[in-house]
Amino acid sequence: MESKISKILDHADKLSVIENQKEILLRQFEEDSVFYFHGQQITVTPTLIATVKSYVDLNRQVITVLDDFKTPIGVGNPEEFLMKISNTYQIAIGRYETEYKKLIKQRGNLDA
Amino acid sequence: MHDKGVLLHAHGTHPINYVQQAIFCAQQIQEHLQLPVALVTSETTGVKKYPEGRHFSHVIRVKPSNTKQKRKFLDGETYKQVTWDNHSRIDSYDLTPFKETIVMDTDLIVGNSNLLKCFDSNKDFLINNESIYVNAKHRKDLRIQYMNNFIKMYWATCFYFKKTKWTKEFFELLKHIKLNYEFYRFAYNIVETKYRNDYAFTIAMHIMNNFTARPNDRSLPIKLFYVTDQDKVISYKDFEWKFALPKDDGTFFRCNVKQSNMHVMNKFALDRIINEHK
Numbered sequence: 131m132e133s134k135i136s137k138i139l140d141h142a143d144k145l146s147v148i149e150n151q152k153e154i155l156l157r158q159f160e161e162d163s164v165f166y167f168h169g170q171q172i173t174v175t176p177t178l179i180a181t182v183k184s185y186v187d188l189n190r191q192v193i194t195v196l197d198d199f200k201t202p203i204g205v206g207n208p209e210e211f212l213m214k215i216s217n218t219y220q221i222a223i224g225r226y227e228t229e230y231k232k233l234i235k236q237r238g239n240l241d242a
Numbered sequence: 243m244h245d246k247g248v249l250l251h252a253h254g255t256h257p258i259n260y261v262q263q264a265i266f267c268a269q270q271i272q273e274h275l276q277l278p279v280a281l282v283t284s285e286t287t288g289v290k291k292y293p294e295g296r297h298f299s300h301v302i303r304v305k306p307s308n309t310k311q312k313r314k315f316l317d318g319e320t321y322k323q324v325t326w327d328n329h330s331r332i333d334s335y336d337l338t339p340f341k342e343t344i345v346m347d348t349d350l351i352v353g354n355s356n357l358l359k360c361f362d363s364n365k366d367f368l369i370n371n372e373s374i375y376v377n378a379k380h381r382k383d384l385r386i387q388y389m390n391n392f393i394k395m396y397w398a399t400c401f402y403f404k405k406t407k408w409t410k411e412f413f414e415l416l417k418h419i420k421l422n423y424e425f426y427r428f429a430y431n432i433v434e435t436k437y438r439n440d441y442a443f444t445i446a447m448h449i450m451n452n453f454t455a456r457p458n459d460r461s462l463p464i465k466l467f468y469v470t471d472q473d474k475v476i477s478y479k480d481f482e483w484k485f486a487l488p489k490d491d492g493t494f495f496r497c498n499v500k501q502s503n504m505h506v507m508n509k510f511a512l513d514r515i516i517n518e519h520k
Contacts, residue, residue, distance in 0.1 A: 132427065147495045150379050150487075157465045158502055161356055164463040169364025169465065199459035210323055 148237050155229050162222035165215060167205070174219040178233040182212045246279040246361055247299065252348050253327035255307070258509045260313075261285055263348035266516045270352045277358075282330050282338050304330050309369045312319045312437065315509050316471040324509070329459035331398060331439050335405065335413035346400040349512055353481050353502045359463035360402040367409050369401040371445065372457040373466040373505070376497055377473060377487040384470050389444045392429045392453045396447050397466055399505050408450075410411065415446045420514055453477035468505035475511035478519075 142214065163174045172178070185193045186208050193208050205211045248271050252260035261283060268279040278299035284306040307329035314321045330337065334345045344357055360368055365497045371394045377386045403409045419426050419442045426445050427435070436440075448455060469475065474486040474494065481501050486494040506512045 143495075147497075151497060153379070154250065154376055154467070154497070154499055154502075160294070161463070162500075163463045164356070164359060166362035166463070168357055169362065171363060171461070178395075198461075199457075201271075201459075221446070 146236065148233065150172045151233050151234070151237070152230065155233065158229075159222050159226040162225060163219060165209070165218045167197075167214075168203055170201060170203050171199070172197050172203075172215070176219070179216055179219060180211070182208055182215065185213055186212055244278050244299065244340050246342045247344075248275070248340075249280050249282065249334055249340070249343050249345045250298075250348050251282045251324045251328070251330050251334075251345075252299055253283060253330070254325050255285060257322060258324055258513055260348055260485045261508075262516055263512065266519065267346070267348045267351060268297050271335060273510060274352045275358055277344070278340075280337075282333075282337050284330070302339070303331070306336070312426075315507075318510075322451065324349055324511070328439050329420075329435070332413060332416040332442065335403070335409060339432065342404045343401070345404045347505065348356055349507065349509060350399055351478070351512075352504060353483075353500070353504060354461045356464045357400075357402075357462070361478055363402075363447070364465070365373050365460050366406040367401065367403045368460050368462045369396050369447070369458075370462050370464075370466045371396045371400070371444075373397050373399070373468055374462070375497060376467055376485065378490045379473065380487065380495075381398070383474060389441055390433075393444060394458075395428070396442055396444045396458070398443040399468075400462060400467060400503070401443075402462060407493050412446055415449060416442055419445050464503050466498060466505060467502050468507055470511075473506050473508060475515060491517050 160173065165172050165174050172195070182193065182195065182205075190208060191206075193205050194202050195205060197203055248268075249265060250264045254260050255262070263279075265282075268281075270278050279297070280300035281298040282302045298517040307327055312323045312325055314323055322431055327419055331345065334343065339343075341373070342361060344360060346352075355411060373386070373395075375381075376488055378385045386395060402422075420437065423437050425444070427441075430445055432441055447458075464501050469485055469487075472488055476484040476486055478484075483498045483499045485499070487497050488494055506515075513519060
């Protein structure tokens, strides 16, 4: 019984190490998602991409979004803006995925 | 005058060689940011070893501060006392040869190009009031968030500024705070007796925000990762840090951080890493 508990504790310990590493990767991903537009800082999120995409679909020529500090920014070319934020996000999340795959290959899957 | 660059301050060569750290720091800056690096130093011994043009675009000599301020850092199992001379940072506005400047500690090792985004910002001053301790899950005691019980710390480890009326006033205020540090230490309920730039910057930001601790709307486009002198630095190779981080029970676990800007507060370990890279 004691050895079983010991194995469980070892596994929990291993998971916490992976969790710590994942947390660092997540923070790096957030850093890589930062984008500047007309001097204002925007951390790109799926919500922002979806919002801008919906305006593009509605054929809006000018839109307004909020930056990281809740300051509004006018966007004159929403389609071009959408491309830029999508690229920033995909590069950032692509790096996150690559590094996360390396992590689970080296240390095991968090969900396994 | 160069338009953009990085300003480093390095005072002291023993037991920790801050100038050597600055050279290593400058090499990483050139690798990732391709920006000119200016060094502010009071070192007079061996100055010919650090000529302008080789590692630094400018070497700016300042007078030594004659500080007696010392700080203890863990080196392996034993604590060592180190002279802690951080006097010239508040003069960055007057000393910088650049129109737009990133100032950083010599133990902040640049690992990616994200700091370049500072130059896309319309703000005249950027600084973080959040830092990320890579071992925060296990050692909450080493995670620093607040200057006192109610004001979040602004980290002078790295900041960006361009010369404007606001930044001129900000640096004037910093000088005033340093000159009257005992008063401000008392007013802001700071227990630590040593002058610390992080505290001076936090107080200055608090005053410039009209004595309010409002959310920081001047954050840098980077996360400020750090390790302390309690953490072991195993290696730094191909822009990847390998650490052994302590848990509560005294054991250690491995942690790797790749291509990130890392504040390595384990100064003795950083010295050893730099010597390995020579």
